[in-house]
Amino acid sequence: QVQLQESGPGLVKPSQTLSLSCTVSDGSISSGAYYWSWIRQHPGQGLEWIGYIYNSGSTYYNPSLRSRVTISVDPSNDQFSLRLDSVTAADTAVYYCARKTGLYYFDYWGQGTLVTVSS
Amino acid sequence: QSALTQPASVSGSPGQSITISCTGSSSDIGNYKYVSWYQHHPGKAPKVLISEVSNRPSAVPNRFSGSKSGNTAYLTISGLQAEDEAYYYCSSYTSSSTYVLFGGGTKLTVL
Numbered sequence: 001q002v003q004l005q006e007s008g009p010g011l012v013k014p015s016q017t018l019s020l021s022c023t024v025s026d027g028s029i030s031s032g033a034y035y036w037s038w039i040r041q042h043p044g045q046g047l048e049w050i051g052y053i054y055n056s057g058s059t060y061y062n063p064s065l066r067s068r069v070t071i072s073v074d075p076s077n078d079q080f081s082l083r084l085d086s087v088t089a090a091d092t093a094v095y096y097c098a099r100k101t102g103l104y105y106f107d108y109w110g111q112g113t114l115v116t117v118s119s
Numbered sequence: 120q121s122a123l124t125q126p127a128s129v130s131g132s133p134g135q136s137i138t139i140s141c142t143g144s145s146s147d148i149g150n151y152k153y154v155s156w157y158q159h160h161p162g163k164a165p166k167v168l169i170s171e172v173s174n175r176p177s178a179v180p181n182r183f184s185g186s187k188s189g190n191t192a193y194l195t196i197s198g199l200q201a202e203d204e205a206y207y208y209c210s211s212y213t214s215s216s217t218y219v220l221f222g223g224g225t226k227l228t229v230l
């Protein structure tokens with residue numbers, strides 16, 4: 001059973017950078033077969049895809065966030081990361097990391113971590 | 120507003136069947152087989168129930184089934200059980216630059 005676990009600050013000040021990491025338990029981050037993804041859920045709303053990275057280093061971002069988002073991968077530590085710049089209160093959400101297959105579904109997810117943007 | 124439209128809530132009694140709809144467009148559900156469904160119990164990791172419209176992972180009970188007609192996908196749960204009470208989300212590939220769309224989620228209440 002693959003496990004993904006998000007980690008990072010739960011509180012970020014406006015205009016600063018949100019940084020989260022996701023640790024993958026089974027070593028599949030080095031397999032080259034998956035897309036490592038970030039998804040968020042604003043309070044009381046549905047899911048919003050943020051972006052994903054393929055092991056080749058290719059990144060794909062939601063156009064609405066592209067100017068502020070960076071996703072990177074560190075196979076040596078079985079981790080991938082999310083960086084979201086210049087955050088505002090509108091970025092307050094539960095952030096999930098997930099593994100996407102080549103068939104456009106997410107087969108494993110983390111439990112999510114709440115990030116609040118507030119001064 | 121989410122790109123895929125789901126009913127906010129559905130309910131059913133134990134043993135009954137319910138169906139959740141997910142409506143998109145010809146840019147996503149209507150022309151692609153990459154529709155998936157997820158079950159989410161708050162505080163836990165979401166779990167995939169259905170991929171590629173109707174494929175069910177081996178660990179998912181066969182009470183869960185998926186289908187599609189035109190621009191709308193459906194998740195049917197038969198033989199409702201108390202533990203099915205959760206939020207359900209649909210997702211689809213889209214030919215737009217967004218790549219992935221989600222629905223707004225449906226809360227299932229087992230009466």
